[in-house]
Amino acid sequence: MRIEEHPIIDFKRGKPVSFTFNERQIQAFEGETIAAALHAAGVRVLSHSHNLKRPRGFFCAIGNCSSCLMKVNGVYNVRICVTPVREGDRVEMQEGRGDIIAKA
Amino acid sequence: MLEKTGVPEPEQIKKITPSEERLQKGPVAVVECFQNIPCDPCLYACRHGAIKEFEDINDLPVIDHELCNGCGLCISECPGLAIFVIDATYGEEEGLIKMPYEYLPLPGQEEEVNGIDTEGQAVCSARVIKVQNTKALDRTPVVTLAVPRQHLMRVRSFVRKGGE
């Protein structure tokens, strides 16, 4: 899903990094957001609606709409579309609004 | 209607087509811009003063075909990719079209391609004569195609043969 050759832009990818999504290893490049990296890996369902559990993906990709909230490294409600991916990130789909009281 | 389909009408194309007399003298630019929008880079691109001075930035560009020598400098300057250079004097049966082409992969010289019209329909077979992709063109390569003469005002892009 990554563009190799583009007529206008020369995509200079950062160094390769790997992270887990729901415990699955995913390869990405430094400089990408978690949402972009997941999209490149074919992951389009990012969350589910609270009542009817309808699948949700991202919509705006710039941190406005809240469609992409996930649990990252233990922290809930992270807008993954504006969060850069880092080596070893532990990304998980979250159900509902997540716990706001951190467990000890 | 252009405003409904995005495709210029035959009368609009006819209006900007140079005279047969002028076409017999050599390459000449045609500008297929039919809407008054604020835009003027073509005016500054021409070194021969062939594009008439605008009174207002929303004016349509008008090419003085007698002053135009078909050098093609304006082709990659037009943000609308609406300028083409046609040369009816190339050969007995063939003419040349120089067009902006911003896709990859760029074709190779002597490659046979399918010339397509403004509706994306295949018109004829075409031969790639030259591909210019210099830094000065700022990522708007100019491709020169040889086509049967009668299609000079119809072919505006191309697709590779063998499924693209």
Next chain:
Amino acid sequence: MQKPEIAIVGGGPAGLSAALSAVRQGAEVMLIDRDPALGGQLVKQTHMFFGSKKEYAAIRGIDIPGQLMAALEEDGKGKFAPVLNTTVLGYYDDGVILADREEEQAMLIKPQKTIIATGAAEKMLPFPGNDLPGVYGAGAVQTLMNVYGIKPGARVLMIGAGNIGLIVSYQLMQAGVEVAAIIEGAPKIGGYLVHATKVRRAGIPIKTSHTIKEAYGNKSVEGALICSLDENWCAVPGSELDMKVDVICLAVGLTPQTELLWQAGCEQKYIPELGGYVPLRNEKMQTSLPDLYVAGDVACIEEAGSAMVEGKIAGLYAAADLGYDENVEEHYSSFARELEELRGGPTGAKIKQGLSRLNGGVEQC
């Protein structure tokens, strides 16, 4: 608390131009943006811009931030401070700005003058299935393609034939993604016709008087049903077409992001020609609050070219009103002339009409 002379919220074309104009007058400017880099939506615009060659015509949008920043580095030495990864959360009664910096401590800023250049947000279209993964705003498609170099999908249905719908369709083709069709509810194409011609010769159909009935798919978009509309914008029975696509891209208009202006208490009016609720402003781009100015899409939905000139005017007067008023009349005349030129044709007539209504019948620039 930080106390810059001028704070500019938003580092897109309007904000950058305002900053340049202000530092050139001699004022000190803090430019705040929530992204890690300046440029706003310019960083996604791979196509050549229109307008005047004297400004940025025939230059690609992606190259403009670099030029503006180089000028700011040079002319703004010691006076220009960009603050990135920082989201302005509020503009309070006492003229204090609160800005969030994620993991770092929040900032409190009390500028003497503030320019709001927060741009616009994409509109949503209601239809069954519009919450399926694969329904993306045009900005999202551009972000994926042009910023991260990732294809949004294999086959796209584009909704909207304004400039954004037409341009993003062309960019999709350049990225190697198929565009099944561009559909537009209105009977005419709203964007520049040269953009429409470019996509037509790439083989993309443009269907005016068409809309989407529903999107369908199991876990994400697998297709859409489109239909044609009659002259009353009602669906024509039996006209449904099934489009097999995996992305539905919405390019159905922009709304000014006026939240900070509402909070500050600026007077705003609903003017459809300008994109919705917009702030009242005078020819200095000053709002009903004398210390607050606006520029760009937040002031009215238009083009990047006019956003930059409005930015120049706002920056000029934010500085001049602080006393940095050298040659202000001369500069303003030249900027006003540029804006008048850009709005002189049929495409600018709608904006002028909207501005006239905004000012209660008095035509401004």
